[in-house]
Amino acid sequence: MPVADTRWVAVGSSGQADARLAGAEAAEAALAGAQPKLLIVFCSPEYAVAELLAGINETAPGVPLVGCSTAGEIAGDRAADHSVVVTALGGTGFHATTRAATGMSRRHRAAGAEVAAAAHDLDVARARTHQAAGGEGEPPDDDRRLLLLFTDGLAGRQEEVIRGAYSVVGAQVPLVGGCAGDGSRMRRTYQLHNDEVLTDAVVGAALSTSGPLGIGVRHGWRQIGDPMIVTRAGESRVYSLGDEPALDAYLRLLDAPAEARSDPKAFAAFAQTHPLGLNRRGGEEMRFISGADFTERSLLLVAEVPHGGLVWITEGDQDSILDATDSACESALEALDGHKPLGLLTFDCIARRGVLGDAGIQREVRRVADRAGGVPVAGFYTYGEIARTRGINGFHNQTLVVLALS
Numbered sequence: 001m002p003v004a005d006t007r008w009v010a011v012g013s014s015g016q017a018d019a020r021l022a023g024a025e026a027a028e029a030a031l032a033g034a035q036p037k038l039l040i041v042f043c044s045p046e047y048a049v050a051e052l053l054a055g056i057n058e059t060a061p062g063v064p065l066v067g068c069s070t071a072g073e074i075a076g077d078r079a080a081d082h083s084v085v086v087t088a089l090g091g092t093g094f095h096a097t098t099r100a101a102t103g104m105s106r107r108h109r110a111a112g113a114e115v116a117a118a119a120h121d122l123d124v125a126r127a128r129t130h131q132a133a134g135g136e137g138e139p140p141d142d143d144r145r146l147l148l149l150f151t152d153g154l155a156g157r158q159e160e161v162i163r164g165a166y167s168v169v170g171a172q173v174p175l176v177g178g179c180a181g182d183g184s185r186m187r188r189t190y191q192l193h194n195d196e197v198l199t200d201a202v203v204g205a206a207l208s209t210s211g212p213l214g215i216g217v218r219h220g221w222r223q224i225g226d227p228m229i230v231t232r233a234g235e236s237r238v239y240s241l242g243d244e245p246a247l248d249a250y251l252r253l254l255d256a257p258a259e260a261r262s263d264p265k266a267f268a269a270f271a272q273t274h275p276l277g278l279n280r281r282g283g284e285e286m287r288f289i290s291g292a293d294f295t296e297r298s299l300l301l302v303a304e305v306p307h308g309g310l311v312w313i314t315e316g317d318q319d320s321i322l323d324a325t326d327s328a329c330e331s332a333l334e335a336l337d338g339h340k341p342l343g344l345l346t347f348d349c350i351a352r353r354g355v356l357g358d359a360g361i362q363r364e365v366r367r368v369a370d371r372a373g374g375v376p377v378a379g380f381y382t383y384g385e386i387a388r389t390r391g392i393n394g395f396h397n398q399t400l401v402v403l404a405l406s
Helices: 019-030 049-059 108-116 118-132 157-169 246-254 266-272 319-335 350-372
Strands: 009-016 036-043 066-071 073-074 078-080 084-090 094-102 144-152 174-179 191-193 196-197 200-208 213-217 223-231 236-241 276-280 283-287 289-293 298-302 310-315 343-349 377-382 385-388 398-406
Touching: 009 019, 009 196, 009 343, 009 350, 009 377, 019 036, 019 049, 019 084, 019 283, 036 049, 036 073, 036 377, 049 066, 049 084, 049 196, 049 319, 066 266, 066 350, 078 118, 078 200, 078 289, 078 350, 084 094, 084 298, 084 377, 094 108, 094 118, 094 191, 094 377, 108 118, 108 144, 108 157, 108 200, 118 157, 118 200, 144 157, 144 191, 157 174, 157 200, 157 298, 157 385, 174 319, 191 200, 196 377, 213 246, 213 385, 223 246, 246 289, 246 310, 266 289, 266 398, 276 319, 319 350, 319 398, 343 350, 343 385
Parallel strands: 036 066, 144 174, 343 377
Antiparallel strands: 009 084, 036 084, 066 191, 073 078, 073 377, 094 200, 144 200, 174 385, 191 196, 213 398, 223 236, 223 310, 236 298, 276 283, 276 310, 289 298, 343 398
């Protein structure tokens, strides 16, 4: 007889000061059903992370686990800065395998490919389960596939990690996730895999589900002026736009205030609401401008902008960002094709959080929860977002990515 398809998603969170107790409390709340298949953990870097992980694993022994430290955690209709959030996926309709790769900063593409091999592990594991249950041949292959990725947000060249993963799983498997944070300190982030606390690493989970998946990607930034050709760029820096020094072109086109033209802090604050849009085959991607070199007249970014690429300056505000939040949720839910969601995972940029402010992020999280219609919601504020659904690229800045599971 065929096994009944059961799928469930549950979220637990804790703000306990003691790391071990916090991990145990969040994990216990997340274990809401039978046969847990995967735990996804987002935690404050202020915890003793090894102790926190021990508390989770003591509560859910043997359940595969991936996750990372954050620049803020999301659970239900609340955003927090010193908490742990555990999402559990379980039931017969979910299957998952995990992998980790260290030394990311020395071998970005190879690390992405190594973690993506979890997809092959998943096929092997499903075949063994099918045969152990008395089935013949290969198990049915009508499930949807997904590769969740969590990377060290300070290791750079995130695009290469995605390209490495893509080289293994190909165009049919979407890549979704985010870059680990450490509050706003920019010193060290943590990646979590089973009972290991890693840094300078990539961790991932290959997931198959018998229900539809939906992915929404929106940012809320509006184009200003005409697109420009990047005439010189390298190492996450843009030197010239249309043969004009990049900083000069940027300041001129935006008619930037006087203080942003000479003061690095004032420039960084101004640039936070004026990222670059980048044309990609798979669609538009945003690039966060982290600063400027006032001597070389160049723009400093946190991700790649290729020489010869087509870019444009953008602007936005709280209203446009919150409108994008609504749109990302609606896009993810519409892709479920009428199926009821079981839960939402959200990956939201720390720079969007900076624009919204403390009150604004609570408004944003409540809007996500409202659109979720009462199903569990979990997520974190990232140092970059991953959403590859078309093409080979899929690294984003100042963007919200929403994954709907059904």
